[in-house]
Amino acid sequence: MSEIAAGRQRRGEPVAGRSHGEVRNTTLFLRRWLANPLQMGSVIPSSPALCRRIAALVELAEDEVVVELGAGTGVISRALLEAGVPPERLVVVEIVRDMAEHLRGVLPGVNVIQGDAFDLAHALPARLHRKVGTAICGIPLVMLPLAQQRRFVDAVESVAPGKGFLLYTYCITSPLPYRKLGLQATREAWTPWNIPPASVWRYRPER
Numbered sequence: 464m465s466e467i468a469a470g471r472q473r474r475g476e477p478v479a480g481r482s483h484g485e486v487r488n489t490t491l492f493l494r495r496w497l498a499n500p501l502q503m504g505s506v507i508p509s510s511p512a513l514c515r516r517i518a519a520l521v522e523l524a525e526d527e528v529v530v531e532l533g534a535g536t537g538v539i540s541r542a543l544l545e546a547g548v549p550p551e552r553l554v555v556v557e558i559v560r561d562m563a564e565h566l567r568g569v570l571p572g573v574n575v576i577q578g579d580a581f582d583l584a585h586a587l588p589a590r591l592h593r594k595v596g597t598a599i600c601g602i603p604l605v606m607l608p609l610a611q612q613r614r615f616v617d618a619v620e621s622v623a624p625g626k627g628f629l630l631y632t633y634c635i636t637s638p639l640p641y642r643k644l645g646l647q648a649t650r651e652a653w654t655p656w657n658i659p660p661a662s663v664w665r666y667r668p669e670r
């Protein structure tokens with residue numbers, strides 16, 4: 464997928480000083496974490512190094528979109544755009560209204576949907592069903608019971624059959640009991656340049 468490959472650059476740099484935007488993101492993130500720690504999962508946004516690693520794993524055919532579920536402050540969304548995903552082919556789904564509004568402000572041209580990733584068949588416009596090249600999950604699935612994890616897997620499958628999803632995590636091993644969920648799992652990336660160090664897993668339905 465050459466347009467994505469062309470944008471891949473500067474991967475794996477250490478996290479250096481934080482810009483004004485990053486400080487604002489961290490403040491917003493922390494505020495939401497205080498309001499609902501289980502929904503946020505983490506105290507601070509993902510690092511630039513982790514975001515770039517996620518962006519490098521995107522698969523996107525010409526008629527497809529990337530769907531990011533639980534976009535938070537939009538740090539991964541921005542890395543996707545920097546990596547070459549056109550804004551009109553990026554869809555982000557965020558359940559918290561003020562975060563969705565923030566995303567609309569910082570991601571011009573991107574389709575920001577305030578909705579529930581566990582109800583993706585309704586949240587995502589029908590014209591995008593079966594047009595998802597890559598789904599990226601930022602929701603802390605590891606903290607959820609198996610039945611909820613299964614709901615999430617089924618929700619992605621309902622709009623992107625056979626595609627599976629990317630999930631980033633601080634766990635050393637798979638954050639999902641993938642066999643119980645009927646998934647295949649591959650750890651595709653790891654970076655020490657995140658607090659804490661993080662991995663990116665790709666899950667696909669078992670054939």
Ligand SMILES: C[S@@+](CC[C@H](N)C(=O)[O-])C[C@H]1O[C@@H](n2cnc3c(N)ncnc32)[C@H](O)[C@@H]1O
Pocket residue numbers: 502503504505507508509532533534535536537538539556557558559562578579580581601602603
């Ligand atoms: C760990 S944060 C990820 C934020 C960002 N991607 C990052 O790496 O910094 C998880 C985000 O998922 C959102 N979220 C949680 N449950 C959700 C759901 N059911 N549907 C959509 N978004 C959800 C939360 O509001 C939060 O913004």
